[in-house]
Amino acid sequence: MIQLKEIQKVYRTKTVETIALENVNLEIGRGEFVSVMGPSGCGKSTLLNIIGLLDKPSQGEVSFQDKNTRQLSDKEAARMRNQNIGFIFQSFHLINALNVFDNVSMPLLYSRMTASERKTRTQEVLEMVGLSHRMRHFPAELSGGQSQRVAIARAIAGNPGLLLADEPTGNLDSKNGEDIMEMLEHLNKNHQTTVVMVTHDEQLARQTPRIIRFFDGRQVS
Amino acid sequence: MNTTYFKMALQMLKSNPFFSALSITAIAITVMIVLIISMQHEMVMAPGAAEVNLDRTVFLSRGILKDTDTGGQYNSYLGNDMVSHLKKELNTPVAISQWAETEWNFVSVHGVTPSKLIYTDAGYWRINNYNFVSGRPFTQEEVDNGSEVVVIAQSIARKEFANEDALGRSIELLGRPFRIIGVVSDVSSVRRYSHGDLWIPFTLNKQENFADFLGSYKLMLMGESSKDVNAMKQEVQTVIRNFSLSLPEHNELIVPGPDTAFEDYFRSWQNTGEVGFSSSWLQIFLRMLGIMLIPALNLVAINLTWIGERAREIGLRKAFGATRLTLIRQLLAENTLITAIGASVGFVLTIVVAHLFSGLLFRGQWEQAANFVEISVSWLPFLVTIISVFVLSILSGLIPAIRISQTQPAAVLKGGAL
Numbered sequence: 108m109i110q111l112k113e114i115q116k117v118y119r120t121k122t123v124e125t126i127a128l129e130n131v132n133l134e135i136g137r138g139e140f141v142s143v144m145g146p147s148g149c150g151k152s153t154l155l156n157i158i159g160l161l162d163k164p165s166q167g168e169v170s171f172q173d174k175n176t177r178q179l180s181d182k183e184a185a186r187m188r189n190q191n192i193g194f195i196f197q198s199f200h201l202i203n204a205l206n207v208f209d210n211v212s213m214p215l216l217y218s219r220m221t222a223s224e225r226k227t228r229t230q231e232v233l234e235m236v237g238l239s240h241r242m243r244h245f246p247a248e249l250s251g252g253q254s255q256r257v258a259i260a261r262a263i264a265g266n267p268g269l270l271l272a273d274e275p276t277g278n279l280d281s282k283n284g285e286d287i288m289e290m291l292e293h294l295n296k297n298h299q300t301t302v303v304m305v306t307h308d309e310q311l312a313r314q315t316p317r318i319i320r321f322f323d324g325r326q327v328s
Numbered sequence: 329m330n331t332t333y334f335k336m337a338l339q340m341l342k343s344n345p346f347f348s349a350l351s352i353t354a355i356a357i358t359v360m361i362v363l364i365i366s367m368q369h370e371m372v373m374a375p376g377a378a379e380v381n382l383d384r385t386v387f388l389s390r391g392i393l394k395d396t397d398t399g400g401q402y403n404s405y406l407g408n409d410m411v412s413h414l415k416k417e418l419n420t421p422v423a424i425s426q427w428a429e430t431e432w433n434f435v436s437v438h439g440v441t442p443s444k445l446i447y448t449d450a451g452y453w454r455i456n457n458y459n460f461v462s463g464r465p466f467t468q469e470e471v472d473n474g475s476e477v478v479v480i481a482q483s484i485a486r487k488e489f490a491n492e493d494a495l496g497r498s499i500e501l502l503g504r505p506f507r508i509i510g511v512v513s514d515v516s517s518v519r520r521y522s523h524g525d526l527w528i529p530f531t532l533n534k535q536e537n538f539a540d541f542l543g544s545y546k547l548m549l550m551g552e553s554s555k556d557v558n559a560m561k562q563e564v565q566t567v568i569r570n571f572s573l574s575l576p577e578h579n580e581l582i583v584p585g586p587d588t589a590f591e592d593y594f595r596s597w598q599n600t601g602e603v604g605f606s607s608s609w610l611q612i613f614l615r616m617l618g619i620m621l622i623p624a625l626n627l628v629a630i631n632l633t634w635i636g637e638r639a640r641e642i643g644l645r646k647a648f649g650a651t652r653l654t655l656i657r658q659l660l661a662e663n664t665l666i667t668a669i670g671a672s673v674g675f676v677l678t679i680v681v682a683h684l685f686s687g688l689l690f691r692g693q694w695e696q697a698a699n700f701v702e703i704s705v706s707w708l709p710f711l712v713t714i715i716s717v718f719v720l721s722i723l724s725g726l727i728p729a730i731r732i733s734q735t736q737p738a739a740v741l742k743g744g745a746l
Contacts, residue, residue: 161647181652185646185651188647189648196741203343204344217645217654
């Protein structure tokens, strides 16, 4: 599903050049659940951004569903993200101005769904994460666990084949963390969703079938 | 999708009451200022009230007499001799009127009333279409005979005679009794060619003249239609040129115009009597631009701040599939909605402010008895204002929208709450 060939990412300022990723070669198949581990600043999030087409590598090739992403226009990349990729962030990144329903249906606004289709799908995914009763609530009225479940609902609303989760349990207590992990496992097993999860938590990573480790921008295992 | 944009826009406005209120206020105040200025200009330059023939009338008001020997110069209204000469020589106008206005303390048993006294002729009543509450204007015969007849404004009639009929009664002017032959409705003091309190035949005017051809008169020339305006202008200049030939060699006479109401209004801004009218349009344009520019810059600043605060939201929307174009359209929809609300508030505010401060905003330099205040605006300046404000507002939103749509989502999603 995803192929990374000799990826290098360098951040340059006037005085400093920082190598975030160096010579990364990686292949992730459809339906895999992969954990990406490593210390802070080792390039995990950069890798996730490159896979998610939120950032471009300085060198190397990224293929997504056998398509080279380098040539994608802004519009094509946006469509690919909208139809194929869902994002889950450590700090949820819900839009405070919008209620739960509108937050979850936000990605669907950029798809070709009609208003009634959007409504049905949003209700469906909110039921999946057990929050259909909180539809009209605003993010400020939710607990951390609930917020992350809303974020998961938003990520899967467009029924993407790939979920990119950047420390999804990082801001949660262990009970809520376990719930979120169960949800991701459920999506992986029952919906064949490919999940790439960045985590610091060794125990969490061990629950996934594959672990990729990074150190100083290099893949070490 | 457009409905969705506006629904989203409404949500964003509701969620940011401070910025929404700030933007709406800025737009509303701009609309109000521009509309009020446009109303002020409109009432001076556009046909209306008694001045229904403004579009086919031209005006002569000033003459400059230069003495090339001494370098001295007189700058004054026109004298009776020149006016008579023009009246006799001009063929294109269907009506000509001379009039001189003066401040007059009208004294009666009811006290002293500061008034605007106008010396004029029969043509005046043809060019200006007053609403005669009772009676009639004076005739050319009465003018020629120097009859002591007067037309008075309704406010004077009410003050002097309360509810009784003023017609046929006498009032004292110039130290002798004048018979009231007509009562007209009050005209707003911003109306430059028709506002007044008392009108008497110009043949009773004993004001001192600077010279034979300079004095205290202004002249109105009305054509058959607005198509006659240019012909009247050319004819007047030809007559004045010929008139100048009769002057002594060391005298040079300059009579600018005749002007349309628009040109006359701008000439009145400059006391020199000489003004290029291309520069008048430029002045209007620069004034309006100046008025619009400051709120436009404010709006850009407000938009930049607001959108800047929403960088993470924009990044998030991009991550979930919004294209640059979609984001620009969404931000412009918000801007359009805010502008529509601001313009509506501005319109209501204009009506309220115009009525509350009418005396301050819509009164001319004369503070006489007929203090009637006219508030009116035609659809064209209103439409132009609203369109300009919309264009301006949308442009002011476009710059920040384009800027923010270039945001790299990865850069803004690194952490922190939205």
